[in-house]
Amino acid sequence: MAATDDEAFLVHSKLSNDDRLEWVPLSLTLVEYPQGDWLGKLFAIISLMPFGIISGFVALILFRRDMHTITFFLGTGLNEVLNLILKHTFCEARPIHRNALYTEYGMPSSHSQFMWFFSTYVLYFVFIRLHHINNNTLLENMWKTAISVTCILVSTLVTISRVYLQYHTWKQVLSGALVGFLFASLWFALTYLIFTPLFPLIASWRMSEFLLLRDTTLIPNVLWFEYTHSRQEARARGRKLVSMKSQ
Incomplete structure (x- = not known):
């Protein structure tokens, strides 16, 4: 009986300690939407697009080992660091109803900045880097247009979703879009003009051969x-x- 009492005391003590703990949500993946609002649910799903893109990056890097993809992913990471710096520079709160749930700042929107960085870089890559030699066929132009429209559409929907779900104001999402566009333009210019000429040298390193890194920029x-x-x-x-x- 004594052992049972001790176990009950331990359980009660543990529950009491848990009650005193302050639980906070992991806002990185938590997305709320109004109950019964099918459009809000759709926007909530769409707003998770950045995590799908990151998963795609990881898969591409693991299975293709292309240095341009790695550089693109590195730029994506730096874009997130830039967003964090800007948020702690402006120190602008989220909309009033989200302040109780989110303690992090909302200016600029990280989702909007991420998506417009990704889409802008992809557009530069498709129209400047990815092409046939002297073979601009109708089919090629069609799929380039399809990629462009898809990137812009998805980025726009993610941007709208952050306002619709009241995670950000219009100023915050538009600022994020502008910063993402500008940083993507800068990063693509650095990659195209400075980093790319170094890829053949890096690919010849013994460590690169061990890691199966490859350079496909001349293709x-x-x-x-x-x-x-x-x-x-x-x-x-x-x-x-x-x-x-x-x-």
């Missing part, structure tokens, strides 16, 4: 290059396999 269209070469290799291996079975 006009990486997607087309990988598609055609993988198809040719698959056909060659298929013919070799048939030849071996016929012997």
Whole structure:
């Protein structure tokens, strides 16, 4: 009986201690929307887009090891650091109904800045870096336009969602969009003019060979290059396999 009483005392003591703890939400992934509001729920899902993009970055870096992708991801990280610095410089609170839940500042919006950095960089990459040599076909222009429209549309929806869900004011999201656009322009210029010429040298380092890092900047269209070469290799291996079975 004594042991049971001791266990009960420990449980009661633990519950009492838990009651005194102050629990705070992890605002990084927490998104609220009005109950029964289907548009709010849709915006809440859309506002999680940055986390999907980060997951895509990690997957691309792990499986492709392309230095341009790594540089792009590094710029994304620096963009977030810049956002953090600006927030603690302006020290502007979120809309009044979010102050009780969020203690972090809201100016500029990190979601808006992230999305417009990503979209702006992708647009520069598609129209400046990714192209066929002297082969601007109608199909190529169509998929470039589709990528551009998709990036702008998604970034716009994420920006609107932060205002609709009352996490930011219009000034905060538009400021984030402007900062993201400007920093993406700067980072792409640095990558295109300064970092890219260094990629062949970095790729030749022993550490880069160990990590399987590669430089594909001299290939006009990486997607087309990988598609055609993988198809040719698959056909060659298929013919070799048939030849071996016929012997």
